[in-house]
Amino acid sequence: MNKGIFFVAIDLNRPLSEQGPFDVVLHKLSGKDWCANIENFRQKNPEVTVLDPPFAIEHLHNRQSMLQDVADLNLSDCHGKVGVPRQLVIKKDPSSIPYEVNKAGLKLPLVAKPLVLDGSAKSHELFLAYDQFSLAELEPPLVLQEFVNHGGILFKVYIVGEIIKVVRRFSLPNVSKRELEKVAGVFRFPRVSSSAASADDADLEPSVAEHPPQPLLENLARELRHRLGLRLFNIDMIREHGTRDVFYVIDINYFPGYGKMPDYEHIFTDFLLSLVQSKHKKRPAV
Ligand SMILES: Nc1ncnc2c1ncn2[C@@H]1O[C@H](COP(=O)(O)OP(=O)(O)OP(=O)(O)O)[C@@H](O)[C@H]1O
Ligand SMILES: O=P(O)(O)O[C@H]1[C@H](O)[C@@H](O)[C@H](OP(=O)(O)O)[C@@H](OP(=O)(O)O)[C@H]1O
Numbered sequence: 001m002n003k004g005i006f007f008v009a010i011d012l013n014r015p016l017s018e019q020g021p022f023d024v025v026l027h028k029l030s031g032k033d034w035c036a037n038i039e040n041f042r043q044k045n046p047e048v049t050v051l052d053p054p055f056a057i058e059h060l061h062n063r064q065s066m067l068q069d070v071a072d073l074n075l076s077d078c079h080g081k082v083g084v085p086r087q088l089v090i091k092k093d094p095s096s097i098p099y100e101v102n103k104a105g106l107k108l109p110l111v112a113k114p115l116v117l118d119g120s121a122k123s124h125e126l127f128l129a130y131d132q133f134s135l136a137e138l139e140p141p142l143v144l145q146e147f148v149n150h151g152g153i154l155f156k157v158y159i160v161g162e163i164i165k166v167v168r169r170f171s172l173p174n175v176s177k178r179e180l181e182k183v184a185g186v187f188r189f190p191r192v193s194s195s196a197a198s199a200d201d202a203d204l205e206p207s208v209a210e211h212p213p214q215p216l217l218e219n220l221a222r223e224l225r226h227r228l229g230l231r232l233f234n235i236d237m238i239r240e241h242g243t244r245d246v247f248y249v250i251d252i253n254y255f256p257g258y259g260k261m262p263d264y265e266h267i268f269t270d271f272l273l274s275l276v277q278s279k280h281k282k283r284p285a286v
């Protein structure tokens with residue numbers, strides 16, 4: 001159905017203010033020049049909705065700042081708990097890692113993730129570390145995050161404005177105590193929970209497969225929308241194995257591939273229309 005929306009590609013070689021007119025600007029770029037271009041445009045065109053502000057997107061380009069808002073939340077109402085795994089940032093010296101891990105009291109195994117996300121494949125190169133000494137082989141800057149057993153299933157929670165859609169993906173299997181005692185080393189692992197790893201139709205144990213409670217997701221999404229100042233993102237969530245309602249957020253992605261979200265055409269176009277309609281409502285009648 002034609003909803004009267006026209007998508008016009010932005011020409012990056014020309015100032016934004018010379019293009020358009022636009023009702024909404026959608027983007028997933030970063031960098032100084034682009035930020036300056038967008039900021040300049042926002043100031044001159046306050047009536048145009050820019051999704052989303054570059055400084056707010058920037059917050060998700062660092063795996064430490066990305067999870068800070070979740071850590072600050074206190075969502076432990078009757079619908080469950082949401083936290084972030086304990087983690088440590090290693091900025092420089094890899095030889096100090098075993099000592100730092102010990103000092104911080106982090107429990108093995110650990111997931112090692114590049115600190116900065118720049119859209120490159122390398123910033124998604126992750127390692128699972130079974131002992132603290134092998135961690136000295138890794139290249140900082142890194143985040144070392146406690147691995148949380150979650151029955152091999154991850155929930156991708158897509159947010160589009162006020163809409164929430166959850167899909168299930170296969171993830172890393174649990175690591176047993178026995179395996180931890182037997183194995184040493186750091187192992188690179190591939191992108192385990194990409195869209196090819198959908199577990200929506202898999203025959204799973206209900207205690208692992210059950211989606212996080214809707215009221216919990218609504219609270220989490222509302223809080224994060226406000227605190228992050230973003231309207232288009234997804235959250236990777238896992239349920240601690242053996243619990244019903246203890247959840248961890250392990251990753252937040254800005255403007256993920258919405259094509260992989262069920263009903264995305266309707267949800268996305270309705271969202272764009274609602275932005276324009278709410279603007280017209282706010283405008284005083286003449
Ligand atoms: N703390 C953790 N405990 C258990 N599993 C984890 C943890 N951190 C990451 N994983 C697993 O590793 C995968 C990739 O981690 P993460 O989502 O942080 O990386 P990413 O490169 O940002 O992924 P994306 O492609 O979603 O952007 C997760 O989907 C999950 O399967
Ligand atoms: O482009 P960067 O900033 O690296 O972000 C990626 C996310 O990290 C991934 O989660 C998205 O893939 P999935 O939607 O399959 O999880 C992935 O979706 P895409 O492959 O559709 O672009 C990206 O959004």
Ligand SMILES: [Mg+2]
Pocket residue numbers: 236251
């Ligand atoms: Mg992820």
Ligand SMILES: [Mg+2]
Pocket residue numbers: 251252253
């Ligand atoms: Mg990510």
